[in-house]
Amino acid sequence: MKNVTPNHTPYLEMKGITKRFPGVLALDNIDFSVELGKVIALVGENGAGKSTLMKILSGILTKDQGEILIEGKQVEIDGPLTARNLGISIIYQELMDITNMNIAENIFIGREKRKGLFADKKEMHEQAKELLTRVALDIDPQTKVAKLSTAQRQMIEVAKALSVDAKVIIMDEPTSSLTETETEVLFQIIDRLKKENVAIVFISHRMNEITRISDEVAVMRDGQMVGRLNKDEIDEQRIISMMVGREINDIFAKEEAEISDIALEVKNLNTDFLKDISFHVRKGEVLGFAGLVGAGRSEVMRAVFGIDKKESGEIFIHGKKVEIRNTVDALNHGIGFVPENRKEQGLVLGMSVRSNASLAALNKISKLNFIDKKKEVELADKYIKDFQIRTPSREQLVQNLSGGNQQKVVISKWMATKPDILILDEPTRGVDVGAKKEIHLLMSQLAKQGVAVIMISSELPEVIGMSDRIVVMHEGRIKGEITRDNASQESIMRTALS
Amino acid sequence: MSEKTNGQSILDITRNRVLKSSSFNIFLVLLLMCIAMYIVSEPFRSIDNVLAIARNFSSYATTGVGVSLVIISGGIDLSLGSVFGLAGVISCMGMVNFGLPVFPSILLGLAAGALFGLFNGVLVVKAKLPPFIATLGTLSIARSLCYILTEGYPVTGVDTRFLFLGQGYIAGIPTPIWIMAIVAVIFAIFLNQTVTGRRIYALGGNEEATRISGISVNKIKVLTYTLCSLLAAFAGIITASRLGIGQPTAGQGFEMDAIAAVIIGGASLDGGEGTVTGTILGAAIMGVLRNALVLLSIKSHWQSLIIGFVIIIAVTADQLKKSRGK
Amino acid sequence: MSEKTNGQSILDITRNRVLKSSSFNIFLVLLLMCIAMYIVSEPFRSIDNVLAIARNFSSYATTGVGVSLVIISGGIDLSLGSVFGLAGVISCMGMVNFGLPVFPSILLGLAAGALFGLFNGVLVVKAKLPPFIATLGTLSIARSLCYILTEGYPVTGVDTRFLFLGQGYIAGIPTPIWIMAIVAVIFAIFLNQTVTGRRIYALGGNEEATRISGISVNKIKVLTYTLCSLLAAFAGIITASRLGIGQPTAGQGFEMDAIAAVIIGGASLDGGEGTVTGTILGAAIMGVLRNALVLLSIKSHWQSLIIGFVIIIAVTADQLKKSRGK
Amino acid sequence: SGPGTEKPGPAEPTPTPATEPQPEEPSGEDKDITIAVIPQQLGNVVFLPAKEGAEDAGKELGINVEWQAPVRADATLQVEIIEGLIERKVDGIAISCAHPDALKDTLARAVEAGIAVSTFDADSPESGRIFYCGTENYEAGVLCGEHMVELFKDHDKDVIRVAQLEGIPGAFDITARMQGFADAIKGTNIEVVYTGPCDDDVDKAVIVVEDYTRANGDEIDAWFMAGGWPYVVGPDALPELRKWREADPENRKVVTMDVFPSSKAHFDLNLIDVAVGQSFYNMGKLSVENLYKHITGQPVDGEEKEGFPGLFISTGAQIVTPENYQTEIADE
Numbered sequence A: 001m002k003n004v005t006p007n008h009t010p011y012l013e014m015k016g017i018t019k020r021f022p023g024v025l026a027l028d029n030i031d032f033s034v035e036l037g038k039v040i041a042l043v044g045e046n047g048a049g050k051s052t053l054m055k056i057l058s059g060i061l062t063k064d065q066g067e068i069l070i071e072g073k074q075v076e077i078d079g080p081l082t083a084r085n086l087g088i089s090i091i092y093q094e095l096m097d098i099t100n101m102n103i104a105e106n107i108f109i110g111r112e113k114r115k116g117l118f119a120d121k122k123e124m125h126e127q128a129k130e131l132l133t134r135v136a137l138d139i140d141p142q143t144k145v146a147k148l149s150t151a152q153r154q155m156i157e158v159a160k161a162l163s164v165d166a167k168v169i170i171m172d173e174p175t176s177s178l179t180e181t182e183t184e185v186l187f188q189i190i191d192r193l194k195k196e197n198v199a200i201v202f203i204s205h206r207m208n209e210i211t212r213i214s215d216e217v218a219v220m221r222d223g224q225m226v227g228r229l230n231k232d233e234i235d236e237q238r239i240i241s242m243m244v245g246r247e248i249n250d251i252f253a254k255e256e257a258e259i260s261d262i263a264l265e266v267k268n269l270n271t272d273f274l275k276d277i278s279f280h281v282r283k284g285e286v287l288g289f290a291g292l293v294g295a296g297r298s299e300v301m302r303a304v305f306g307i308d309k310k311e312s313g314e315i316f317i318h319g320k321k322v323e324i325r326n327t328v329d330a331l332n333h334g335i336g337f338v339p340e341n342r343k344e345q346g347l348v349l350g351m352s353v354r355s356n357a358s359l360a361a362l363n364k365i366s367k368l369n370f371i372d373k374k375k376e377v378e379l380a381d382k383y384i385k386d387f388q389i390r391t392p393s394r395e396q397l398v399q400n401l402s403g404g405n406q407q408k409v410v411i412s413k414w415m416a417t418k419p420d421i422l423i424l425d426e427p428t429r430g431v432d433v434g435a436k437k438e439i440h441l442l443m444s445q446l447a448k449q450g451v452a453v454i455m456i457s458s459e460l461p462e463v464i465g466m467s468d469r470i471v472v473m474h475e476g477r478i479k480g481e482i483t484r485d486n487a488s489q490e491s492i493m494r495t496a497l498s
Numbered sequence B, C: 001m002s003e004k005t006n007g008q009s010i011l012d013i014t015r016n017r018v019l020k021s022s023s024f025n026i027f028l029v030l031l032l033m034c035i036a037m038y039i040v041s042e043p044f045r046s047i048d049n050v051l052a053i054a055r056n057f058s059s060y061a062t063t064g065v066g067v068s069l070v071i072i073s074g075g076i077d078l079s080l081g082s083v084f085g086l087a088g089v090i091s092c093m094g095m096v097n098f099g100l101p102v103f104p105s106i107l108l109g110l111a112a113g114a115l116f117g118l119f120n121g122v123l124v125v126k127a128k129l130p131p132f133i134a135t136l137g138t139l140s141i142a143r144s145l146c147y148i149l150t151e152g153y154p155v156t157g158v159d160t161r162f163l164f165l166g167q168g169y170i171a172g173i174p175t176p177i178w179i180m181a182i183v184a185v186i187f188a189i190f191l192n193q194t195v196t197g198r199r200i201y202a203l204g205g206n207e208e209a210t211r212i213s214g215i216s217v218n219k220i221k222v223l224t225y226t227l228c229s230l231l232a233a234f235a236g237i238i239t240a241s242r243l244g245i246g247q248p249t250a251g252q253g254f255e256m257d258a259i260a261a262v263i264i265g266g267a268s269l270d271g272g273e274g275t276v277t278g279t280i281l282g283a284a285i286m287g288v289l290r291n292a293l294v295l296l297s298i299k300s301h302w303q304s305l306i307i308g309f310v311i312i313i314a315v316t317a318d319q320l321k322k323s324r325g326k
Numbered sequence D: 001s002g003p004g005t006e007k008p009g010p011a012e013p014t015p016t017p018a019t020e021p022q023p024e025e026p027s028g029e030d031k032d033i034t035i036a037v038i039p040q041q042l043g044n045v046v047f048l049p050a051k052e053g054a055e056d057a058g059k060e061l062g063i064n065v066e067w068q069a070p071v072r073a074d075a076t077l078q079v080e081i082i083e084g085l086i087e088r089k090v091d092g093i094a095i096s097c098a099h100p101d102a103l104k105d106t107l108a109r110a111v112e113a114g115i116a117v118s119t120f121d122a123d124s125p126e127s128g129r130i131f132y133c134g135t136e137n138y139e140a141g142v143l144c145g146e147h148m149v150e151l152f153k154d155h156d157k158d159v160i161r162v163a164q165l166e167g168i169p170g171a172f173d174i175t176a177r178m179q180g181f182a183d184a185i186k187g188t189n190i191e192v193v194y195t196g197p198c199d200d201d202v203d204k205a206v207i208v209v210e211d212y213t214r215a216n217g218d219e220i221d222a223w224f225m226a227g228g229w230p231y232v233v234g235p236d237a238l239p240e241l242r243k244w245r246e247a248d249p250e251n252r253k254v255v256t257m258d259v260f261p262s263s264k265a266h267f268d269l270n271l272i273d274v275a276v277g278q279s280f281y282n283m284g285k286l287s288v289e290n291l292y293k294h295i296t297g298q299p300v301d302g303e304e305k306e307g308f309p310g311l312f313i314s315t316g317a318q319i320v321t322p323e324n325y326q327t328e329i330a331d332e
């Protein structure tokens, strides 16, 4: 394999790409290339520049320097339309769907099937249906996207990418909000695409996925390309050390903590989707929630945290029955909640890292309603340091941070409230291995300090690696509970589908 | 789910569509108002009165359809009241001052309107002004032009054939109502069935996503502002024809009524939502309400109070129904 | 990189802060206008004229500060013109009809304003009405109350001590200017230094994320509407005092001017953006402009045209600078 | 001098003309004199003849006449304009006041600053202005009421029901007219049964009049238009009102304020019984002429009235009826 590359022109080549944002050199003279019929994984820490590179390729951002060649010929990509006409299709890291429109319309937006001036709704409906089958979604294409769960929306994005006759498909962390099952579906799709001689750029922070499907791995660090591994060189530890410049072992940094009294107990919770949910979590315990897409795990936590209405059900905190009517009650009862969708639910994108980090804990750093700016700055700096948030300053607007760094800001926000019970919905979504380990470490430490931790994760190894106990959900119900000793991918799947 | 659809009878589908349609609640509100008026006021029942109501609200409705486009796309247009006035003035001046025949005069008024819309659009997409400010600016400018062109005097002495547009009847129904109906049908089809129409919704729903789909967001924006001003101009010309004069002050404050009709009709100022049907119903509610105030001889001091409450109650009812539906 | 900041001199930081401050561009626009007027118009230069301008725009500015709160939080308030009028009427009636002393009468007017704000807030958070509709409703209702309470007649014969608020001077500077300044300082501190102020920005930036941060979004909304109406009422009372009468028609169309000032000052109707300084500057621009039109003997018919263009150019300049900064 | 004021009109401002324009140019051509005329609102058609009158007078006298109209009918906007004029030290201001009390203090300041101030159409008696030129709105309303009584004096119906059209509710001038009307019909069998507001908008006026007439035409005997909005348009635009009137011209009467050129067409069809016009042209013309006289030190034409501060220049009321309209209304 190795000897093929040098003396033949790759299908698509990026040479000397440089991109600067105010205060950040996001890409520094990057060379990158893709081959038809192969999957190349692009890896790197949060903020390394992966998305930026791909956005340049897909015409969303313009490069400052460098050139792009297709089959050796230079091309000018000046917009998304040009990129698409050149056969480049992209699934963005952040959901780019239009929630007030239906699935079929989302899939074909910008490339509508037409009959003259008119939209050929029937044709689009038919084709959308086919595409949905390909991504294993059994939903009416007429459904509004707003009604779908995050994972379903992500799969719609996949379907959208497939609907283009693309030569190159870029997937920027497509699996971050998918559970194993859909990830499996996606991999099958990728295999098929490979056979159809499509080139695929695959970005992910999940090492097992990378080792599984990539033919090559390109590693970025701090805006530079630090190396490229061929199929036979791909090895988890090797990739990680190239990414972060050091070894990282034992990502699931689970430590033993003393598990004591029940901190939070939920009894017979019902909503219009959830049926009879009961569970508890103890101080010092990490309780995992596993389930397939749309199992309703997020909904449980939203109801507990007072975001969604409960039809019935009781909540006990430290043995006392409490009413949580809204998020203020939840916060006052010492609950913290890292939501699953950072852009929509986690962050005020137009505000600085500092303001976001302190938002939930303002009461703690204020006197007579006046914010103690010094304390606020200390708070922000502490988390920027602790979580190694890559930002030019604490005053940077979070909308300018890379996805993973944004996630770290959300977690900072909740750490700052010093919660007794911390709910984390997909806490490591889009977070690089280094930071992931930090977050896991943090969970362990919190548990040790007596915090009750609830973690929803769609990454089964993470659930298994981190939880003391795992609640398995399916279609709005709790299907069972698995102890740490019995936890395995098979046991979880079995429980879910029982 | 879509398989199920095939099994259902056409009747079921229609019923479902109507019930689920976002305009249904607001239709109920209108119906309720009409029933109440039917019971308490005898003059309300006459066909003449119904036609008069429809003719009166047709100018809000016609303009409202244009505003819907802008609002659905996530913008707003405050200039339309002035454009409404300006178009009326210019059309009349076409006949009176420039000696043009009726039809070219109407075209002249429409062109002036479209030009203003284009200007709004360009300010929004090129100068990147917030639509509120851009159209507030043109609101002032267009109104000033009305005064400058006419020196403040109403333009009188128009060709009597021009009056057909506002005062005429076709098959016993006033022309403005026909025009409103035609505009409504055309734009309902435009919004729902054409590619451009759907893109307007997409733009209002998520501008960023729409842009990166390779759609020229700017073109769509310019189009919506142009169409909005065009329809406002059309309504202004019809009103000028109805009154038989081109008034430089016509349409002052009109924008608020037209926007209100659109929002009562279920559109959201955040964009992405709204229908032509809703807008027409919203305008109709305002029309029936105004008529009711006159028919019931409500004291003028109390009229605004009632208008305020009815607006609030109508939209609250709509909201409650909607949120229950969710 | 955050370490670098520590190395910079205080001077650098301050300079940077001023230059980067979102209000700086709009300040430049104002400055330019003033310089131009200073050169061409002799009467513009008198202290009296400057004070008159400031007193005239102080009512827009004072109200504008309130509207900023609402707009930053992502809402809008159209009712403020009516609340402005109603508060003036009620304060005057307090003295004239109910025989209250001056201070309680002022409180009465303020209370009426606050109550309307509360009502707006409740309509928005409880009935879940779009702010545009809720406040359009209360716009009508408050205006109607003005007419009903006064039977349409201005309220005259107020206590002469009341006139101090609008006509008095403190240290040679008109009272309304002092009030504007105090309101501005208080609310600038409120928005920038307090927890609640920060939450208002957060709410406007992302309502969902703010709610999930354990913040009572509803309380903040109600608060912003209440404060907005309170300040509009205050401005209305000051204006009543300046004119010495409570006019039931006062403040008609006032909302658009106040909102325009806020948006010229750099706030965005999408929420999350805006400053008190910007609002004051925005109001000042409008004030200087209106004064300039009179001083330069601009023909009435042309005035709106010039206002429209200046608004557009001012904000365009601001936008261009901003986007170049990015 | 007028009783009841500390600052008698003619006495105070004399120093100004003495110090400024008078020494150089005793009378006649004086390009340096500027008189600003301020109506209540830019968009109100009734003020257009006043503008013409003022400008004609300006041309004849060879002085500058400046029309400064606020965009909305709002006392604060008028105040702002006057303040600017004070800074400019214009020589004269003629204003139709949005409200007498609201403008009192600002006008007084203008007087203090040596500006010759007069009012027209709507007065502010306590402002220290030199004279008021026009027909009181209240008086005009009384005239309308008296004509209404006259029109129905031979009718034997128990109650005569009148519908009334107003502008922006609470607007001072219109309210005064309606009050005058109400006072004039007090004690008769005439009764106002309805008042519809049109917000000074011609379109709304037409809609209100038409809707009400269609619905309740049989219930009413007369219309009183407190402002002439409906007669800005042609008769064709008011089919219901026309039908109503033509069905029984003997027993259905219309009295309206304001006379416009466009009113003629309505008289042609015998649709109006009495139109009371306030000669705005004369108001504009006489205001400017007399301000000029005052500024140049000549005596102002005008009468003193008991209890009326300053001088009163009557422009009279123009009473237009089907008998005299041919001569009273100039062709358009």
Ligand SMILES: Nc1ncnc2c1ncn2[C@@H]1O[C@H](COP(=O)(O)OP(=O)(O)OP(=O)(O)O)[C@@H](O)[C@H]1O
Binding pocket: A021, A022, A024, A025, A026, A044, A045, A046, A047, A048, A049, A050, A051, A052, A053, A093, A390, A391, A399, A400, A401, A402, A403, A404, A405, A430, A432
């Ligand atoms: N619009 C922007 N303005 C300023 N800085 C930006 C902007 N977009 C990206 N950056 C910066 O560029 C760098 C690269 O970001 P990029 O999103 O490409 O990272 P990434 O490798 O995709 O990270 P992740 O794994 O977290 O998604 C980061 O430091 C980020 O903060």
Ligand SMILES: Nc1ncnc2c1ncn2[C@@H]1O[C@H](COP(=O)(O)OP(=O)(O)OP(=O)(O)O)[C@@H](O)[C@H]1O
Binding pocket: A139, A147, A148, A149, A150, A151, A152, A177, A179, A273, A291, A292, A293, A294, A295, A296, A297, A298, A299, A300, A340, A458
């Ligand atoms: N088959 C389905 N079709 C449509 N909607 C579904 C389906 N299954 C679940 N949902 C919706 O998904 C939501 C539950 O998703 P939730 O986010 O709570 O699940 P989750 O277990 O957290 O999974 P995810 O990984 O998608 O976040 C509910 O609102 C439900 O209406």
Ligand SMILES: [Mg+2]
Binding pocket: A050, A051, A052, A093, A172, A402, A403, A404
């Ligand atoms: Mg990325």
Ligand SMILES: [Mg+2]
Binding pocket: A150, A297, A298, A299, A340, A425
């Ligand atoms: Mg979830």
